[in-house]
Amino acid sequence: MSQKDTLLVVIRQAPQSGLWLREALDAAMVGAAFGKTVSLLFMGQGVLALLPGQAQKPGVEKPLLPTRETLAMYDIQHLCVAAADLYALNVKADSLVEGITLLDEEQIRGCFADAANILNF
Amino acid sequence: MLLHIVNRAPQFGETASQALRAMGPEDQLVLIEDAVVAVLDQAWQGWALAPERIFVMEEDLQARGILALAAPQQRVDVNTFVKLSAKCQRTISWH
Amino acid sequence: MRYALLVMGAPYVSQAPYSALRFAHAVIGQGYDLESVFFYHEGVHNASSLVTPAQDAMCLRSAWKALHQQYGVNLDVCIAAALQRGLVDSAEAKRHRYSAYNVEPPFELTGLGQLIALQQRCDRLITFAP
Numbered sequence: 043m044s045q046k047d048t049l050l051v052v053i054r055q056a057p058q059s060g061l062w063l064r065e066a067l068d069a070a071m072v073g074a075a076f077g078k079t080v081s082l083l084f085m086g087q088g089v090l091a092l093l094p095g096q097a098q099k100p101g102v103e104k105p106l107l108p109t110r111e112t113l114a115m116y117d118i119q120h121l122c123v124a125a126a127d128l129y130a131l132n133v134k135a136d137s138l139v140e141g142i143t144l145l146d147e148e149q150i151r152g153c154f155a156d157a158a159n160i161l162n163f
Numbered sequence: 164m165l166l167h168i169v170n171r172a173p174q175f176g177e178t179a180s181q182a183l184r185a186m187g188p189e190d191q192l193v194l195i196e197d198a199v200v201a202v203l204d205q206a207w208q209g210w211a212l213a214p215e216r217i218f219v220m221e222e223d224l225q226a227r228g229i230l231a232l233a234a235p236q237q238r239v240d241v242n243t244f245v246k247l248s249a250k251c252q253r254t255i256s257w258h
Numbered sequence: 259m260r261y262a263l264l265v266m267g268a269p270y271v272s273q274a275p276y277s278a279l280r281f282a283h284a285v286i287g288q289g290y291d292l293e294s295v296f297f298y299h300e301g302v303h304n305a306s307s308l309v310t311p312a313q314d315a316m317c318l319r320s321a322w323k324a325l326h327q328q329y330g331v332n333l334d335v336c337i338a339a340a341l342q343r344g345l346v347d348s349a350e351a352k353r354h355r356y357s358a359y360n361v362e363p364p365f366e367l368t369g370l371g372q373l374i375a376l377q378q379r380c381d382r383l384i385t386f387a388p
Contacts, residue, residue, distance in 0.1 A: 049374075049377075054178075054181065060300075061299065061339070061342065062299070065298065065299055065339060068338065068370055069298075069370055069373065069374075072369070072370040072371055072373075072374055073374050075371070076371055076374045076375070076378075078374065085181055086177055086181055124184075126184075147184060150184060150185060151184070151185060151186070151187055153185075154165060154185040154187065154255065155165070155187045157253075158253075159253075159377050159378075159383075160253065160255045161264075161377075161385075162255050162256055162257060162258075162385065162387075163299075168384070168385070170273070170274075170277075170386075170387070195277060196273045196274075196277060197273075222280070241280050241281060241283075241284040242284050242287070242288065244281065244284070245281065245284045245285050245288055245290075246288070248382055248384055249259055249288075249290070249382070253382075254382065254383075254384050254385070255385075256384070256385035256386065256387055258266075258274075258385075258387035258388060
């Protein structure tokens with residue numbers, strides 16, 4: 043897989059804010075279906091999407107995040123989060139859904155430097 | 164080399180600082196729309212971090228009546244904005 | 259060099275469409291190809307035939323149409339984002355048995371795959387968001 047085929051999807055908006063999260067994930071899954079190696083990076087208020095057991099809206103049962111299995115089905119394996127933003131929001135890393143890679147600030151810069159394609163939501 | 168495009172003022176919200184966090188040593192950054200009011204804040208960390216790699220959209224400064232507050236060498240018009248986007252291989256928009 | 263634009267802001271409530279149009283004309287003015295403008299998120303509202311601007315405001319829809327007519331720029335609208343926001347073309351209106359539709363050529367409803375393909379095919383994809 044050449045580097046030209048990488049797609050970084052950045053999720054920064056609060057998870058229940060409009061359709062941002064949903065439409066970012068749609069773009070990620072379509073990118074993966076088109077053969078891109080997709081990474082998801084959660085930054086800012088976007089990190090809150092990684093807390094388990096959330097619903098899209100009060101009273102709407104549908105879960106916020108697709109399950110790991112669904113993401114794996116699309117071959118989306120890399121889910122990363124900005125450690126500094128977790129810290130800023132007082133969210134403990136061990137309270138997140140499983141399988142999330144914590145990135146320090148230098149690694150975050152690396153993510154942006156390496157990605158051939160970026161979609162920032 | 165990445166061109167970061169920012170459209171929110173650093174004085175309000177974290178968008179502009181997220182862009183700075185993502186910025187590599189050669190990346191360029193252009194402030195457009197509401198982000199141009201960054202020129203009102205000389206203490207903004209961007210100015211100290213990469214003064215020669217940060218640009219401000221002239222038309223948006225003009226529309227907000229603050230054109231004179233931006234240093235002439237930092238102002239770019241839309242044609243220069245396009246040239247910057249052509250020079251940098253990739254762009255990312257922060258909103 | 260070939261460009262595409264991604265517009266995610268709605269007309270009259272976000273500056274994104276204005277900035278994108280300004281950028282589009284500068285791209286073309288410098289002799290580059292502008293293949294497509296892709297409308298996603300709130301940007302899909304740019305495609306509505308029923309938006310009626312105030313008398314002193316420029317008509318953004320006409321400006322997009324002119325970009326297509328004069329320079330052959332495609333106006334792609336994400337179908338999923340459009341349907342959720344009440345934007346339908348005649349085919350979708352028929353399928354859902356609606357009495358009206360508000361997306362007409364040169365705006366075309368298309369899938370998100372088109373955005374991924376544009377990003378792959380074009381040298382630059384520039385995003386204008388709210």
